[in-house]
Amino acid sequence: MKTVDIAIVGGGPAGLSAAIAASRLGAKVALVDDNDRLGGQLVKQTHKFFGSKAHYCGTRGMDIAAILEQELRGLPAEILSGTSVVGLYGGRVLALASRERFTRLAFKCLIVATGAAENNLLFENNDLPGVYGAGAVQTLMNVYGVKPGTRVLMVGSGNIGLIVSYQLIQAGIEVAAVVEALPRIGGYHVHAAKLARLGVPILTSHTVLRALGKEEVEGAVICRVGRNLKPLSGSARRLKVDTICLAVGLTPLSELLWQTGCRMVYVSELGGHVAWHNENMQTSLCNIYLAGDVSGIEEASTAMLEGRVAGAHAAAQVIGLNPEAEGVIAGSQAELCAIRKGPFGDKAACGKSRLAECAALPA
Amino acid sequence: MTNDESRGRRVGQHPILTFADRGPVSFTFEGRPMTGRQGETIAAALAANGVRLFRHAEKTGRPRGFFCAVGKCASCLMVVDGRPNTMVCMEPLREGTRVERQRGRGRLQ
Numbered sequence: 001m002k003t004v005d006i007a008i009v010g011g012g013p014a015g016l017s018a019a020i021a022a023s024r025l026g027a028k029v030a031l032v033d034d035n036d037r038l039g040g041q042l043v044k045q046t047h048k049f050f051g052s053k054a055h056y057c058g059t060r061g062m063d064i065a066a067i068l069e070q071e072l073r074g075l076p077a078e079i080l081s082g083t084s085v086v087g088l089y090g091g092r093v094l095a096l097a098s099r100e101r102f103t104r105l106a107f108k109c110l111i112v113a114t115g116a117a118e119n120n121l122l123f124e125n126n127d128l129p130g131v132y133g134a135g136a137v138q139t140l141m142n143v144y145g146v147k148p149g150t151r152v153l154m155v156g157s158g159n160i161g162l163i164v165s166y167q168l169i170q171a172g173i174e175v176a177a178v179v180e181a182l183p184r185i186g187g188y189h190v191h192a193a194k195l196a197r198l199g200v201p202i203l204t205s206h207t208v209l210r211a212l213g214k215e216e217v218e219g220a221v222i223c224r225v226g227r228n229l230k231p232l233s234g235s236a237r238r239l240k241v242d243t244i245c246l247a248v249g250l251t252p253l254s255e256l257l258w259q260t261g262c263r264m265v266y267v268s269e270l271g272g273h274v275a276w277h278n279e280n281m282q283t284s285l286c287n288i289y290l291a292g293d294v295s296g297i298e299e300a301s302t303a304m305l306e307g308r309v310a311g312a313h314a315a316a317q318v319i320g321l322n323p324e325a326e327g328v329i330a331g332s333q334a335e336l337c338a339i340r341k342g343p344f345g346d347k348a349a350c351g352k353s354r355l356a357e358c359a360a361l362p363a
Numbered sequence: 364m365t366n367d368e369s370r371g372r373r374v375g376q377h378p379i380l381t382f383a384d385r386g387p388v389s390f391t392f393e394g395r396p397m398t399g400r401q402g403e404t405i406a407a408a409l410a411a412n413g414v415r416l417f418r419h420a421e422k423t424g425r426p427r428g429f430f431c432a433v434g435k436c437a438s439c440l441m442v443v444d445g446r447p448n449t450m451v452c453m454e455p456l457r458e459g460t461r462v463e464r465q466r467g468r469g470r471l472q
Binding site: 132140143144147172215 | 371372373374375376377378379380382403404406407410411415416417420425426427428429430431432433434435436452453455
């Protein structure tokens with residue numbers, strides 16, 4: 001059985017950044033990802049990132065994936081793509097399954113960077129074919145060039161809902177409307193303004209009541225909601241759409257962390273159950289780390305920074321703390337602080353501070 | 364269904380992306396011949412051919428399609444070359460693949 005210093009699960013922005021940081025510091029690293037392609041959800045993100053130059057601003061997500069992959073391939077790290085983690089034995093060994101074989105991988109430290117899964121929403125017929133997650137729609141149209149439908153209702157006006165609506169139009173698909181249950185638009189004004197200029201109605205205080213259709217989506221019923229987010233009677237109306245796209249948040253993919261036995265806490269601001277962690281991205285088990293959306297729903301730029309912190313800290317644990325590792329950790333932590341002080345960093349900052357508050361409590 | 368018929372469901376001119384056609388892949392869906400493209404998943408090829416109903420749920424028999432398209436939700440389980448419970452959003456399309464709708468848990472053939 002092969003043994004590595006650091007096993008990293010997930011090859012998205014967090015996992016790739018962790019692998020690069022740890023490998024650069026001299027740790028023996030293996031990165032496992034269930035997709036054939038590295039990059040996680042970056043591979044379908046055609047929009048340019050905001051922020052500072054250090055966070056790849058002005059670069060499209062899909063190009064950032066290629067940059068990170070190229071950087072990692074230049075380092076002596078082992079990359080196991082097309083491979084799923086299917087078990088954890090004794091807290092020290094991962095069971096891996098690819099299409100061809102089943103293997104085991106022993107590690108000294110584990111970094112879980114599994115990301116998040118899209119939330120569904122409760123409404124009548126929400127299981128009909130044609131009700132898709134926003135990420136699914138992005139994968140279909142931006143990775144494979146296949147249209148998910150011809151006319152789409154977008155549910156949710158956060159950045160994902162707004163960006164994917166714009167990308168649908170870029171792919172030649174009509175967006176009938178964006179509905180948002182809250183009385184205000186959730187995402188950046190710049191994204192909403194682009195849609196408004198194209199004539200897409202963004203209906204705040206509206207939600208989807210039901211999907212219409214027998215075997216697949218043939219329409220949707222939307223309605224106004226009151227301050228309590230309950231439907232207002234008499235406000236229902238039909239929309240002729242063949243696709244309902246849900247951009248209603250994400251939930252951390254914490255299964256593997258639950259299995260490690262580390263302390264789990266529920267923090268709604270972070271998207272659900274997350275492994276308790278400190279500012280070094282270390283869980284209550286000192287050799288188990290996490291980074292990216294699995295540690296709390298945020299964005300790719302913070303995922304990359306958290307990955308660097310986790311990778312450098314785990315490397316220091318294995319090969320000894322040195323000024324270079326300290327520099328990566330402190331520098332990335334400072335950048336994380338700066339991003340979370342920004343206008344859209346409130347929620348994550350609040351969630352992370354709630355983790356710090358429960359540090360004093362017994363598990 | 365031919366490539367020409369599925370073209371309407373393929374993204375054409377795009378301001379950022381270009382989708383290279385790396386060649387056709389023949390497969391069958393419920394015995395009907397269909398054509399997909401090299402390098403895509405079974406789910407993408409089905410969507411390009413206008414197929415959205417992938418299986419019927421075990422208890423209710425209700426129709427299901429894919430939901431997450433990234434191998435996380437298990438909504439897209441189908442019978443592929445006789446093998447049930449294949450997550451078609453992650454499974455690469457191969458020449459001659461037999462794809463069938465799954466009923467309930469599926470049965471080993």
